[in-house]
Amino acid sequence: MTPPPASALVEDSVPLRTPPGHKLRDLALRDTNVVVISVVLGNLLRAFSSVVLTRLLVPEVFGISGVIASIVFAFGMVSDLGFQAFVVRHPDGDKPRFLDTIWTMAVLRSVILTGAAFMLAPTLAGLFGKPELASLIEVSALVFVIEGFASLTLLTALRHRKVLKLSLIEMAVLVLQILLSFVLAYLWRSYWAILVSMLIGSAFKTSLSYLLFPNSLRKPALDRLYVRELWEFARFVTGSSIITLLLLQSDKFALGSLMSLDDFGFYILAGNLAAxxxxxxxxxxxxxxxxxxxxxxxxxxxxxxxxxYAKRRLPSLLYCFAAGGLIGSAPLVIAVLYDPRYAASAIYLQILAIAPLFALASYAGNETLTATGHIKATFQANVAKLVWFCVAGPAGYALGGVLGLVLAVGLMEIPPVILKWNQMHRLKFLDLRQELLFLAAGGAGIIVGAVGDRLIRPFV
Known part of the structure; x- marks a missing residue:
């Protein structure tokens, strides 16, 4: 038998190299990088949208937007059953009978929510002292029934870590919604532009949930076993969500009634940027x-x-540095994005941006505990937040007025972080040195942001 040539042996022994283009593609498509890219693009689009809309609409519109958003959020949180986490974790998360049951529960919830919002709209508008908002609340309630009929493919795709596809869907919806808001704001010059574009965006997302995934259609079903399991899971989720509602919306309900719509609009703009x-x-x-x-x-x-920690180390360092940078450069951000009418938003942004600095540690700890079966972790953390707000909120308002209350809100993520670190330590999941390193990166970001603000803002 004739031996193969030497060149063939060399070729067979050398591993094939991945072309540089493929390496870049694989790097870009990693789930973490997909999230980073989509969030950055999403935030840039929202910032651009905010800049344009503030030139087409008066500050009062953003105050109205804050009131409506608070009411919609309140209804959603009070009825939160934790569908996403339940589907992602459940062993039967891909079985048709299971998905049919969860979809049916989601539809029933959405119909009930829409009806309740319609009936309570005049009362809610009256609580804010702005009865003219009743019709806006009624129309905004349609978002529940629109999103409630969406396919569960959006949840099963997350279960199978199809992060890229989900991110592309959300980006397409966001682009459509922004473009519509520009056109309608130019034509109508009222809040209806924002509301109608939001509803159309929700309808578009629901349509994509059926068009872009196989086996997306579901049929009505109520399996007693799955309903019982959902309720056992949702007990803590719903209780936690109600507390979250109280924490996240109490300041808005209070300030929405105490401030003028113009001033409340400044607060809402700062909150949107901090978010x-x-x-x-x-x-x-x-x-x-x-x-x-x-x-x-x-x-x-x-x-x-x-x-x-291997999964979140680099993203946590970069995120905390960027979050700290937002705190330090808040006045510069407001000066760059908006005209001088909105300068009062800067102090609110600087305070509210403290919470995001601690948020990743809090959220990551929560997912660690929940994924490992400690479902009560979210509820317990929100109880810690509630205790903090009940003590620090009134004290802050008594000592510093509106800014004191806002400071209490800005520091609200610290108590749950401490609680989750303690729980993770007992389960041997905590690496405190790395957690402190992440916060140190945030401190460095604050310094860099403050220096940038002092050097650049005089020229803006």
Whole structure:
């Protein structure tokens, strides 16, 4: 038998190299990087939208937007059953009977919510001392029934870590909603532009949930076993969500009635900007960390602590540095984005941006505990927040008025972080040195942001 040529042996022994283009593509498509890219693009689009809309609409519109958003959020949180976490974690999460039952429950919830909002709209508008908002509340309630009929493919896709596809869907919906809001704001010059574009965006997302996924259609079903399991799971989720509602909306309900719509609009704009980093924490925690941790727990991974921190180390360092930078550069951000009419938003942004600095530690700890079966963790953390707010909120308002109350809100993530660290320590999931390193990165970001503000703002 004739031996193969030497060149053939060399070629067979040398591993094939991945082309540089493929390496870049693989890097960009990693779930963490997909979340980072989509959140950055989303925040840039929202910032651009805010800049344009503030030039088309008066500040009062953003005050109205804050009131409506608070009411819609309140209804959603009071009835939160934790569908996403339940589907992602459940062993039967891909079975048709299970999905039919959860979809039916979601539809029933949405119909009840819409009806309740319609009936209570005049009363809610009256509580704010703004009865003219009743019709806006009624129309905004349609978002519940629109989103309630969406396919559960949006949840099963998360279960199977199809982060890219989900991110592309959300980006398409956001672009459509922003473009519509521009056109309608130019034509109508009223809050209806924002509300109608929101409803159309929700309808578009619901349509995509059926069009872009196989086996997306569901049929009515109520399996007693699954309903019982959902309720056992949702007891803590619903209780936690109600507390979250009290925590996140109490300041808005109070300030919405105490401030003029113009001043409340400044507060809402600052809150929206401060929430920009939270878009990453929520997406990263729910779409990357929770599915990964849940899978590792189901598979019996031995060194869970090492896996937890390996997954979030670099994103946490970069995120905390950026969140700190927002605190330090808040006046510069307001000066760049808005005209001088909105300068009063800067102090609110600087205070409210403190919470996002601690949010990733809080959210990551929550997903660690929930994925490993400690469902009460979210409820307990929110109780800690509630105790903090009940003590610090009135004290802050008594000592510093509106800014004192806002400061209490800005510091609200610290108590649950301490509680979750204590729980993770008892379960041997905590690496305190790395957690403190993440916060040190945030401190460095504050310094860099403050220096940038002092050097650049005089030229803006």
């Amino acid at each position: 920009a980093p939270l878009a990453f924490t929520t997406a990263y925690a729910s779409r990357v960390l929770f599915p990964t941790y849940s899978q590792a727990w189901r598979d019996g991974e031995e060194n869970l602590r090492a896996l937890f």
